Amino acid sequence: MSATKRFDLRYFIRAGLLAGIVPLYTSVIGMVEVFNKREVVKGMLTLGEMLVIFPSLVVGYLVALKWRREGKNPFLALVGALIAGFVASLPTVLLILVNDRIPLRDMFVNVNPALMEILLVGQEQMAQGAFILMSVLAVSGLLGAVVSFIPYRFRRPLVIALVVVILSGLLSEFIKQVLQQFIERGALKQIVQGKSLTTKAAAAIFVVTYLTTLFWDVKGQAIRTRYNAMPASRKKQAGRLWKTMFGIFLLILPWVLGPYLSEVIDNVGLYIIMGLGLNIAVGWAGLLDLGYVTNFAVGAYIAGVLTSTGPLGLGARLGTDPLGFWIIIPISILAAMFTGFVLALPVLRMRGDYLAIATLGFGEIIRLLALSDWLKPYIGGAQGILFIPKPELPALAEILNLADRAPALIEIAKGDSLLAGLMNLILYGQFSGPQELYYIIFVGALFVLFVATRLNNSRTGRQWMAMREDEDAASSVGINTTTAKVLAFTVSAASGGMAGAIFASKVGTIFPNSFNLLVSINVLSLIIIGGMGSIPGIVVGSLALIGLPELLREFAEFRLLLYGALLVVMMLVRPEGLWPSPVIRREMAADEEEPPPDMGEMQTSQPMRPLSEASD
Amino acid sequence: MALLELENVHSYYGNIHALKGVSMTVDEGEIVCLIGGNGAGKTTTLRTITGLLRPREGSVRFDGEDALQYATHELVAKGLAMVPEGRGVFQKLTVEENLEMGAYLRTDAKAIAEDIQRMYELFPRLGERRTQVAGTLSGGEQQMLAISRALMSRPRVLLMDEPSMGLAPVLVDLIFDTIQEINKDGVTILLVEQNALIALDISHRGYVIETGAIALEGPAKELRDDPRVKEAYLGG
Numbered sequence: 001m002s003a004t005k006r007f008d009l010r011y012f013i014r015a016g017l018l019a020g021i022v023p024l025y026t027s028v029i030g031m032v033e034v035f036n037k038r039e040v041v042k043g044m045l046t047l048g049e050m051l052v053i054f055p056s057l058v059v060g061y062l063v064a065l066k067w068r069r070e071g072k073n074p075f076l077a078l079v080g081a082l083i084a085g086f087v088a089s090l091p092t093v094l095l096i097l098v099n100d101r102i103p104l105r106d107m108f109v110n111v112n113p114a115l116m117e118i119l120l121v122g123q124e125q126m127a128q129g130a131f132i133l134m135s136v137l138a139v140s141g142l143l144g145a146v147v148s149f150i151p152y153r154f155r156r157p158l159v160i161a162l163v164v165v166i167l168s169g170l171l172s173e174f175i176k177q178v179l180q181q182f183i184e185r186g187a188l189k190q191i192v193q194g195k196s197l198t199t200k201a202a203a204a205i206f207v208v209t210y211l212t213t214l215f216w217d218v219k220g221q222a223i224r225t226r227y228n229a230m231p232a233s234r235k236k237q238a239g240r241l242w243k244t245m246f247g248i249f250l251l252i253l254p255w256v257l258g259p260y261l262s263e264v265i266d267n268v269g270l271y272i273i274m275g276l277g278l279n280i281a282v283g284w285a286g287l288l289d290l291g292y293v294t295n296f297a298v299g300a301y302i303a304g305v306l307t308s309t310g311p312l313g314l315g316a317r318l319g320t321d322p323l324g325f326w327i328i329i330p331i332s333i334l335a336a337m338f339t340g341f342v343l344a345l346p347v348l349r350m351r352g353d354y355l356a357i358a359t360l361g362f363g364e365i366i367r368l369l370a371l372s373d374w375l376k377p378y379i380g381g382a383q384g385i386l387f388i389p390k391p392e393l394p395a396l397a398e399i400l401n402l403a404d405r406a407p408a409l410i411e412i413a414k415g416d417s418l419l420a421g422l423m424n425l426i427l428y429g430q431f432s433g434p435q436e437l438y439y440i441i442f443v444g445a446l447f448v449l450f451v452a453t454r455l456n457n458s459r460t461g462r463q464w465m466a467m468r469e470d471e472d473a474a475s476s477v478g479i480n481t482t483t484a485k486v487l488a489f490t491v492s493a494a495s496g497g498m499a500g501a502i503f504a505s506k507v508g509t510i511f512p513n514s515f516n517l518l519v520s521i522n523v524l525s526l527i528i529i530g531g532m533g534s535i536p537g538i539v540v541g542s543l544a545l546i547g548l549p550e551l552l553r554e555f556a557e558f559r560l561l562l563y564g565a566l567l568v569v570m571m572l573v574r575p576e577g578l579w580p581s582p583v584i585r586r587e588m589a590a591d592e593e594e595p596p597p598d599m600g601e602m603q604t605s606q607p608m609r610p611l612s613e614a615s616d
Numbered sequence: 617m618a619l620l621e622l623e624n625v626h627s628y629y630g631n632i633h634a635l636k637g638v639s640m641t642v643d644e645g646e647i648v649c650l651i652g653g654n655g656a657g658k659t660t661t662l663r664t665i666t667g668l669l670r671p672r673e674g675s676v677r678f679d680g681e682d683a684l685q686y687a688t689h690e691l692v693a694k695g696l697a698m699v700p701e702g703r704g705v706f707q708k709l710t711v712e713e714n715l716e717m718g719a720y721l722r723t724d725a726k727a728i729a730e731d732i733q734r735m736y737e738l739f740p741r742l743g744e745r746r747t748q749v750a751g752t753l754s755g756g757e758q759q760m761l762a763i764s765r766a767l768m769s770r771p772r773v774l775l776m777d778e779p780s781m782g783l784a785p786v787l788v789d790l791i792f793d794t795i796q797e798i799n800k801d802g803v804t805i806l807l808v809e810q811n812a813l814i815a816l817d818i819s820h821r822g823y824v825i826e827t828g829a830i831a832l833e834g835p836a837k838e839l840r841d842d843p844r845v846k847e848a849y850l851g852g
Contacts, residue, residue: 459720466717469706472668476700478692478721478769 007073012063012080016087016141019059023052024091027119030110031558036118038554039196040169048118050166052092056085056137060144068148078145085141089134092119096130157213164209169197171551177258195554250442254435255421263434264550266506269441270499271546274523275530275538276448277495282524283533283581284461285488286468288356291343291363292523295493297370297515298339299332299500301379303388304510306331310387312380325391329444329501336497337490344489348482351471363520370512384511388504391440393429437506444502448495452535455491464488522546529570531577540578544570618677619644619804620665620773625674627657627664634660635671636828642773642806647799649807649815649836651849652825658808659701661825662775665806666698667691679772693721697771699762701778707751711742714750714761718768728768735764738794756787763794773804780811792818812849816840824849 026032036048060081067077095111096119098104104111120129121136147155168175176192191201227235254262274296281287306314306323315322323331347358369375371382379385425436455461463484466474475481504510522545530541548566552559570578618641627635635657642648652658663669665676667688676683678696686694706714715735719728736743739760745753750761759779766774779795780788788811796818799805809815816822816836824832824845832839839845 462717463720465709466706466720469708470700470704473700473704473706475668475688476666476692476698476704477718477765478689480687480689482687 007076007080009080009083012084013087015059015063016056016084017091019055019084020088020091022055023088024095026051027092027095027115028108028110029558029561030115031561032118033110033112033115034558035555039194040166040172041202042193042196042198044199044202045169047170052119052133053136053140056088056140057144059088060085060141061148062144064145064148074149077148078142081145082138082142085144086134086138088141089137093130093134096120096126096133100126153217154214156217157210160213161206161209165197165202165206168205169202172197173554174261174551177261178256181256181258252422254438257435259434262438264547266434266438266441267550268542268546269438269445270503270506271523271526271542272445272539273441273448273495273499273502274519275526275542276445276452276535277492277499278523279492279527279533279535279538280452280455280464281488281492283527284456284468285464285485285492287485287488288352289359289489289492290356290517290520290524291359291361291366292492292496293363293515293517293519294343294366295336295340295496296500296503296519297366298336298493299497300504300510300515301370301385301500302332302335302497303328303501303504304385305379307505308385308388310385312378312385313387322389325389325501325505328505329498332497332501333494334497336493336500340493340496341486341490344486348485360517360520363517367512367515370515382512384509385504386509388508388510390508391431391437391505393431395427395429397427434506437502441502444498448498449535456535460484460487525567529567529577531580534577534579534581537577537579537581544578618642619679620806621675621677622661622665623675623677625661625664625671625676627660627669627671629660629669634828635664637674638825638828638830639674640823640830640833642804644772644804645799645802646821647795647805647807647819649809649819649822650825651809651812651815651822653810653848655827656825657828658810658825659777660828662698662777662806662808665775666696689721692769692771695770695772696775697766697769697773698775699759699766699777699779702781705750705753705758705761705765708749710747710749711753711761712746714765715742715768718765721769731768731770735767738767738797739764756783756791759783759787759791760794763791763798767798767803771803773806774798775806775808777808778810779807780809780814788814812845813840816845 023032026035032048032051034048035051036046038047039045040047040050063084064077064081067080068074095104096116099111099116119133120126121132123129123132147158150158172192173195176188179188179191189198191198197205227238230238253265257265274292277295278289278292281289281292303325305312307325307328309315309322313322314320343359343362347355350358370379373381375381421435425431425439431437431440463474463479466477466479467481467484471481474484503514507514526541526545527538528541529545530537530539549559549563552562555562620642622638622640625635625638626633638657638661640648640650640661650658650661660669664671665678665683667683667686667690670684678691678694681694683691683696706717709717712732715732716728719731722728736746741757742760742764745757750758753761763774763776763779766776776795779791783791792814795805795807807815807819816839819836821834822836822839823830824839832842832845834842
């Protein structure tokens with residue numbers, strides 16, 4: 001710590017300007033104004049205010065941290081952070097000033113009086129308002145720096161607790177949806193009002209998270225040591241306990257989440273199924289397949305034609321009953337595998353980019369075929385296939401001769417949405433809504449997961465891995481790369497077919513436009529985001545990529561902007577994916593001489609430790 | 617009878633006539649080297665033998681059979697192994713996993729484990745780095761790994777593409793000593809090299825390839841003394 005190091009004013013100004021871009025940009029595109037209507041914590045903080053203030057806070061924190069890491073004068077760190085925070089306000093202030101002279105509204109429709117009122121903190125006088133804005137941001141920078149001075153063990157819980165509060169505030173609508181099934185309206189009002197958390201709830205969440213994190217940081221090591229010291233049999237027991245609990249959690253999940261969130265989870269599940277399949281081709285065999293939607297479409301259309309009770313259904317054509325859902329699943333899988341096999345043949349000689357383009361073509365061909373007049377008599381062209389029935393199981397109520405008593409049974413469980421829903425499903429066997437369909441998707445995903453795990457550790461899996469690494473080397477150890485490729489495409493297609501069949505039955509109608517390029521891109525992206533070749537990564541990736549946009553739905557036109565920004569950040573912070581496979585992790589570790597500074601520290605100290613949690 | 621026999625082989629890269637009638641033989645138990653400058657057709661010859669490249673004309677025979685009817689992986693099953701040029705190891709797998717991949721066609725788990733131990737004896741450096749990812753090995757270690765991986769298939773013939781490339785002289789000596797050892801264990805070796813001096817040193821016979829055709833052939837000793845070879849490859 002020497003004060004001899006020069007005070008680097010330019011560094012702080014540059015950092016401040018970078019941070020200042022955020023409020024300026026979000027103001028001009030109208031985000032601040034729209035978000036200002038959304039309170040994160042009732043009466044305290046709106047999302048719009050967060051957009052303006054947070055960049056300063058963060059930049060203050062980061063510059064102070066970096067400055068002190070380099071062993072420079074801590075007092076100057078505070079000054080620097082203050083300056084950075086102040087500078088961060090300048091672009092916005094400039095916007096206010098310029099707008100006062102030249103009305104910018106002609107060019108930027110969102111620069112309107114309402115925005116100005118927000119930016120000027122409701123002050124009449126421009127000078128006054130601007131002054132307040134500048135001071136608030138400067139102080140935010142300073143605050144950020146102050147936070148960075150808090151010792152790490154107290155700072156980490158603080159940061160985590162803040163993040164949790166803000167996330168809960170953002171997701172309060174979903175919290176409400178979950179809670180309203182369990183507690184009455186009056187009590188719910190105490191926690192969530194409108195779309196935002198109440199101050200009380202926010203404070204409670206903050207305190208609880210803070211204390212929990214603090215406790216875990218202090219005691220976690222001891223608990224972990226104790227867990228590791230446990231005999232293997234006890235460990236196994238704990239592991240089994242944890243798995244059972246997790247299993248039960250997954251089984252009651254749709255009833256906890258309510259219908260809307262179950263729908264989201266269903267979609268996530270379908271993408272997990274597809275992701276696990278495509279991962280075989282892309283993640284393991286290294287075959288960049290951009291036309292995965294082909295398999296999805298084949299599965300869906302086969303299921304549609306064979307099960308539809310409408311005029312296009314095979315039943316109507318042949319004058320027989322349409323096939324049932326359960327027999328359709330294997331048929332769709334086989335059909336998709338056949339498609340995968342056939343499509344693999346012409347592209348066998350292609351590698352890398354060329355393969356990607358060719359498969360991209362397949363994806364478009366299938367959509368155009370579905371749209372075409374040629375196939376219209378069979379699969380309905382643009383009108384699609386209608387009247388695809390939902391899956392059904394034989395009604396247990398009738399088998400057990402409970403038909404008269406069943407309503408009474410459900411009545412008993414009435415107070416409890418969870419029990420009533422499950423009861424209904426079991427007694428009548430109707431998979432009518434997203435909450436019931438969840439189970440089909442769940443079982444499907446488990447099945448695919450099982451197959452994928454087995455394949456990953458098999459000879460076939462290693463053959464794909466070798467081929468991905470180096471095709472020539474693979475064949476020079478005796479691997480038949482031709483069969484390996486065809487096999488990868490075929491097996492990979494199977495789960496696409498399964499997802500398609502479930503999808504068709506879930507939505508009841510299928511249209512060619514459901515099978516566009518975006519499906520392929522989404523499946524591929526979730527693999528990359530989760531971590532190439534990693535099975536748990538696919539689950540996490542699907543949650544992030546398919547679940548997140550649903551949760552962001554409230555932000556309407558800014559949804560995709562936020563989503564894109566999040567993807568960029570995710571790839572910058574964790575290029576290896578959210579949950580990388582061991583092989584990729586090894587490789588990334590080898591590439592990097594030293595771990596990334598702060599972010600790395602934060603992440604490695606909070607890994608997932610399900611087993612040890614089960615033990616306390 | 618020759619174990620490996622090429623007769624009037626013509627290979628092309630697109631329209632480029634890379635091999636213009638190459639004929640050569642490798643007998644059982646021999647070390648034969650194929651030397652020549654950059655772009656002379658050394659690697660092309662190897663790729664043609666292993667089936668990675670299909671010749672338009674001529675024949676390749678392995679153990680009396682027409683090798684061209686087989687795909688690369690089938691030739692491996694028949695006892696032909698290749699050490700690819702440069703770093704043809706599986707970069708993201710560990711040393712041990714690479715060796716296991718080398719035994720891909722074998723199912724005798726116990727013998728495989730023994731062979732892996734043997735490789736570690738042959739190259740103790742690999743033993744020290746068995747859990748290390750191959751991509752992080754030095755060039756010499758990767759070369760050792762590539763050779764060991766090829767040996768894991770228990771080949772009858774080992775084709776080696778420039779094992780000395782980019783290695784420090786000490787390592788080159790080590791690698792070439794090992795090649796001789798491997799040969800003494802009964803593995804026939806076809807060695808492709810730019811470093812003519814050291815290649816001819818350990819070989820029984822040699823071929824010199826120039827612009828896609830064999831320019832000279834004979835016992836290694838004679839080639840070493842041949843003024844033309846001396847001038848072109850041994851620095852006068």
